[in-house]
Amino acid sequence: xxxxxxxEIREIIREEPVMQPRILQALExxxxxxxxxxxxxxxxxxxxxxxxxxxxRYGKIREVPGANADGYFRYSRPDWTVSA
Amino acid sequence: MDYDVLVVGSGIGxxxxxxxxxxxxxxxxVVEKEASVGGRMILLSKVFPTLxxxxxxxxxxxxxxIHHPNLxxxxxxxxxxxxxxxxxxxxxxxxxxxxxxxxxxxxxxQKCETACTVAVPDQFNADLxxxxxxxxxxxxxxxxxAVIDRQGxxxxxxxxxxxxxxxxxxxxxxxxxxxxxxxxxxDATPLVGTLGRACxxxxxxxxxxxxxxxxxxxxxxxxxxxxxxxxxGEDLGIEVAAANGHRIAVVGSGPAGLTAAWQLARKGYAVxxxxxxxxxxxxxxxxxxxxxxxxxxxxxxxxxxxDLGVEIATSTPVRDLEALKAEGYDAVLLATGTPRSSGLxxxxxxxxxxxxxxxxxxxxxxxxxxxxxxxxxxxVGGGNVAMDAARVARRLGAxxxxxxxxxxxxxxxxxxxxxxxxxxxxxxxxxxxxxxEVVGDASGAVSGLRCVRMALGEPDSSGRRRPEPIKGSEFxxxxxVIIAAIGMTPDTAAxxxxxxVGRNGALQADPKTLQTSxxxxxxxxxxxxxxxxxxxxxxxxxRAAHMIDRWLTGGxxxxxxxxxxxxxKQQVLARQKTYTIRPAxxxxxxxxxxxxxxxxxxxxxxxxxxxxxxxxxxxxxVCSGCHxxxxxxxxDGCIDLQARDQELEVEVGAVVVxxxxxxxxxxxxxxxxFGQYRNVITGMQMDRLLAPTRPFNTILRPSDGKVxxxxxxxxxxxxxxxxxxxxxxxxxxxxxSVKQNQLIMGAxxxxxxxxxxxxxxxxxxxxDEFYEQSKSMxxxxxxxxxxxxxxxxxxxxVLRYEDIxxxxxxxxxxxxxxxxxxxxxxxxEAAMLFPEDKLAEDEYFYVAxxxxxxxxxxxxxxxxxxxxxxxxxxxxxxxxxxxGAAAAQVAAHLERTQAKTKVPA
Numbered sequence: 001x002x003x004x005x006x007x008e009i010r011e012i013i014r015e016e017p018v019m020q021p022r023i024l025q026a027l028e029x030x031x032x033x034x035x036x037x038x039x040x041x042x043x044x045x046x047x048x049x050x051x052x053x054x055x056x057r058y059g060k061i062r063e064v065p066g067a068n069a070d071g072y073f074r075y076s077r078p079d080w081t082v083s084a
Numbered sequence: 085m086d087y088d089v090l091v092v093g094s095g096i097g098x099x100x101x102x103x104x105x106x107x108x109x110x111x112x113x114v115v116e117k118e119a120s121v122g123g124r125m126i127l128l129s130k131v132f133p134t135l136x137x138x139x140x141x142x143x144x145x146x147x148x149x150i151h152h153p154n155l156x157x158x159x160x161x162x163x164x165x166x167x168x169x170x171x172x173x174x175x176x177x178x179x180x181x182x183x184x185x186x187x188x189x190x191x192x193x194q195k196c197e198t199a200c201t202v203a204v205p206d207q208f209n210a211d212l213x214x215x216x217x218x219x220x221x222x223x224x225x226x227x228x229x230a231v232i233d234r235q236g237x238x239x240x241x242x243x244x245x246x247x248x249x250x251x252x253x254x255x256x257x258x259x260x261x262x263x264x265x266x267x268x269x270x271d272a273t274p275l276v277g278t279l280g281r282a283c284x285x286x287x288x289x290x291x292x293x294x295x296x297x298x299x300x301x302x303x304x305x306x307x308x309x310x311x312x313x314x315x316x317g318e319d320l321g322i323e324v325a326a327a328n329g330h331r332i333a334v335v336g337s338g339p340a341g342l343t344a345a346w347q348l349a350r351k352g353y354a355v356x357x358x359x360x361x362x363x364x365x366x367x368x369x370x371x372x373x374x375x376x377x378x379x380x381x382x383x384x385x386x387x388x389x390x391d392l393g394v395e396i397a398t399s400t401p402v403r404d405l406e407a408l409k410a411e412g413y414d415a416v417l418l419a420t421g422t423p424r425s426s427g428l429x430x431x432x433x434x435x436x437x438x439x440x441x442x443x444x445x446x447x448x449x450x451x452x453x454x455x456x457x458x459x460x461x462x463x464v465g466g467g468n469v470a471m472d473a474a475r476v477a478r479r480l481g482a483x484x485x486x487x488x489x490x491x492x493x494x495x496x497x498x499x500x501x502x503x504x505x506x507x508x509x510x511x512x513x514x515x516x517x518x519x520x521e522v523v524g525d526a527s528g529a530v531s532g533l534r535c536v537r538m539a540l541g542e543p544d545s546s547g548r549r550r551p552e553p554i555k556g557s558e559f560x561x562x563x564x565v566i567i568a569a570i571g572m573t574p575d576t577a578a579x580x581x582x583x584x585v586g587r588n589g590a591l592q593a594d595p596k597t598l599q600t601s602x603x604x605x606x607x608x609x610x611x612x613x614x615x616x617x618x619x620x621x622x623x624x625x626x627r628a629a630h631m632i633d634r635w636l637t638g639g640x641x642x643x644x645x646x647x648x649x650x651x652x653k654q655q656v657l658a659r660q661k662t663y664t665i666r667p668a669x670x671x672x673x674x675x676x677x678x679x680x681x682x683x684x685x686x687x688x689x690x691x692x693x694x695x696x697x698x699x700x701x702x703x704x705x706v707c708s709g710c711h712x713x714x715x716x717x718x719x720d721g722c723i724d725l726q727a728r729d730q731e732l733e734v735e736v737g738a739v740v741v742x743x744x745x746x747x748x749x750x751x752x753x754x755x756x757x758f759g760q761y762r763n764v765i766t767g768m769q770m771d772r773l774l775a776p777t778r779p780f781n782t783i784l785r786p787s788d789g790k791v792x793x794x795x796x797x798x799x800x801x802x803x804x805x806x807x808x809x810x811x812x813x814x815x816x817x818x819x820x821s822v823k824q825n826q827l828i829m830g831a832x833x834x835x836x837x838x839x840x841x842x843x844x845x846x847x848x849x850x851x852d853e854f855y856e857q858s859k860s861m862x863x864x865x866x867x868x869x870x871x872x873x874x875x876x877x878x879x880x881x882v883l884r885y886e887d888i889x890x891x892x893x894x895x896x897x898x899x900x901x902x903x904x905x906x907x908x909x910x911x912x913e914a915a916m917l918f919p920e921d922k923l924a925e926d927e928y929f930y931v932a933x934x935x936x937x938x939x940x941x942x943x944x945x946x947x948x949x950x951x952x953x954x955x956x957x958x959x960x961x962x963x964x965x966x967x968g969a970a971a972a973q974v975a976a977h978l979e980r981t982q983a984k985t986k987v988p989a
Contacts, residue, residue, distance in 0.1 A: 011663065
């Protein structure tokens with residue numbers, strides 16, 4: 001059973017502006033899932049989801065259509081293309 | 085009477101009542117506390133059992149409500165109180181909360197929202213995603229107008245005497261917008277680098293984070309953006325108005341004079357600064373030691389002023405104000421500070437080796453010879469100048485430096501950090517001693533300072549304990565140099581014949597307008613107030629520029645301090661139950677016991693440190709005041725961050741209470757793990773995930789963004805539950821869960837949906853068929869209470885439940901996501917609308933309908949009616965029916981009492 005205490009949503013969301021550049025940097029090499037982004041920036045996946053969805057809402061990242069075999073979507077920088 | 089009817093709340097019930105009454109010809113005022121009409125229905129995915137799109141059927145009603153000719157709608161407004169006025173009518177007080185956005189001018193383009201630097205949980209998305217402080221409630225909002233969530237002034241910003249938007253630049257740094265942060269400070273003063281080093285940071289004293297692990301290093305963040313700006317080599321990027329033909333003379337080039345010149349030049353004035361000293365900058369350039377404030381930093385800040393075309397004439401003292409006027413200046417600002425050191429006032433103070441504190445500091449800053457090597461130095465005084473003088477003397481090689489102060493350490497006016505740092509650099513302190521005589525040798529040079537010991541008596545007018553000499557306690561401190569740093573005074577003799585001069589030579593000026601007895605002469609800063617500090621002087625300079633501009637443009641001399649009230653720090657802290665404690669920034673100061681040079685003792689923040697530090701900001705006022713929304717808005721003047729709430733008072737003939745319901749707070753059932761396990765969500769959150777305007781790209785589990793394959797529902801969470809004080813059935817949870825089951829199976833064809841229920845209540849037209857349809861689609865319904873939910877390491881959830889239909893065995897089942905079908909509770913704010921007349925509640929605290937069988941909608945107060953779920957849990961269909969009934973009751977009441985503004989059409 002997990003014993004890790006989750007942080008308050010307000011506190012996590014408040015940090016979104018700080019985390020944006022780190023997440024964008026993690027996506028420089030191409031699209032990644034939330035767990036992959038979390039591993040890259042060293043933060044919990046639930047917190048990364050808040051930041052990713054906040055960034056998605058304001059057009060800073062977008063999802064790649066279709067979830068992978070494990071059930072995760074990948075997210076990319078808006079300017080990312082397959083050939084990039 | 086202003087309106088026939090006041091409708092409080094604009095959910096589906098409120099809208100329905102208002103529209104029906106409007107259609108009958110009554111004038112209706114609708115007051116809605118949120119920024120859009122529509123209540124909860126507009127936020128739902130679809131409605132049951134028809135599976136019509138909630139947005140599609142809500143928005144026409146919302147638009148009708150806003151555009152109906154007989155309806156006046158006030159959104160983002162609150163009814164503060166309703167009372168009977170004696171004539172069978174009602175008097176209502178309504179607060180129109182400041183939106184900070186012109187409702188008429190706003191085009192709903194969302195550019196303010198995109199530009200905003202503050203992220204907060206989005207209540208319209210059930211906290212699943214962030215919104216911004218500047219926001220439009222939701223995509224179908226009616227009216228589609230932005231609102232800025234600005235709850236006052238943040239404590240840091242409010243505390244700044246210079247009027248610098250501290251929260252704003254911290255927020256911009258957090259967003260990596262360093263140049264914009266720099267420009268925001270430049271909006272107040274050109275002295276960004278100076279204040280980033282030498283300000284005593286009253287902002288930090290008020291920082292709410294100080295109640296946790298420690299204040300943000302707000303001052304050093306300012307230094308960071310200044311240093312970054314210099315490194316970047318970018319232009320200032322400051323807008324300057326076209327020349328307006330007026331000329332202003334500013335006398336004095338300290339922080340007040342430089343700031344005033346800067347602000348006036350930005351307004352298009354031709355400004356010339358007259359400085360008596362050989363270098364501009366006043367105290368900044370000629371007193372504050374370089375280890376605290378390097379000369380090149382001050383010169384860089386002064387260059388900012390020059391870059392706007394301000395001319396600075398040094399070694400040019402002004403002695404004749406009339407002559408200045410005759411040169412063609414339209415106004416003169418006197419900001420000459422307090423350049424003179426006060427004398428000791430004891431015998432022997434003219435001996436060789438006695439000097440004033442500021443005189444000593446000035447000589448050092450101008451590289452004039454001062455011989456301290458190997459000497460014993462006594463500094464008299466306990467202020468910042470005394471600390472500076474002592475530390476400078478140490479750096480010049482003094483054998484010993486002793487600060488002699490007549491009170492105790494706690495009473496020293498010096499900033500405690502300065503005193504602490506002085507001590508670390510080898511400065512000695514002797515407290516409760518006062519100079520009595522300068523002792524000298526035969527050559528006339530100083531050989532010691534005779535002192536008398538002091539006892540501290542009762543507090544004086546400054547609140548500090550008054551020092552009183554102790555008889556017979558005299559002693560001599562051997563020394564060769566005495567630095568008198570006991571005060572500073574203005575040098576205003578030249579102005580005495582023109583403007584009023586008061587005690588200690590201070591100029592007399594109106595404290596608000598800064599205008600002297602001569603209308604075209606203004607005075608600001610220490611020359612008026614006595615020695616204060618840089619930040620206050622900057623604030624005075626800003627005020628003076630504002631007032632001079634007002635005076636020359638024929639305006640009233642007011643309107644300078646437009647700060648909103650400061651937010652309550654306890655309320656800010658109460659927004660969260662728990663906080664993560666972050667390491668406070670290191671102070672970056674390196675001190676040596678015997679310093680020998682003037683290198684800066686404090687290091688700047690690295691980018692990583694600045695980012696980390698700014699990320700600790702708690703956004704106390706929510707809106708940071710960064711002004712990015714103003715810059716992004718395509719409509720000039722649309723956003724006004726100084727707007728104020730407005731109070732309205734209206735007379736109405738009847739009131740409809742349609743304040744809706746509250747959702748059960750799911751963390752009151754801790755065994756279900758809401759708030760502890762991210763993958764336990766509420767039914768409202770699932771409705772948002774299913775809605776076309778969903779916060780995620782699809783249904784994802786919140787712990788890691790995985791598409792869930794096994795989803796469970798826990799019915800009756802917080803309803804039909806005596807343990808949480810809510811024995812009532814919430815009536816629609818079963819059906820919204822059935823609706824969601826079908827939508828999930830449509831969106832995620834591979835998902836398994838299991839519903840844990842006690843009994844399914846599907847009483848309503850086509851409801852049971854809807855339930856059966858869900859089962860036929862593949863949803864599994866398991867009868868039995870869920871005892872508890874636990875979480876596995878991977879975020880999966882284990883439900884322990886009783887399987888009644890299979891022998892009552894206890895079963896553990898694993899799911900990816902659990903939805904709590906939370907019930908509803910009464911909104912008790914309804915009763916608080918009537919502080920004088922008691923609006924009766926039923927035994928469950930919903931608005932009571934004393935004769936609900938025959939007279940639905942009628943409350944305990946004649947003329948007050950209730951519509952929709954404010955009277956009890958209702959689904960949408962029942963809410964609309966009830967609201968229609970309430971409208972009919974209102975019409976009957978108005979006809980009966982003839983309390984109406986016009987005859988119905």
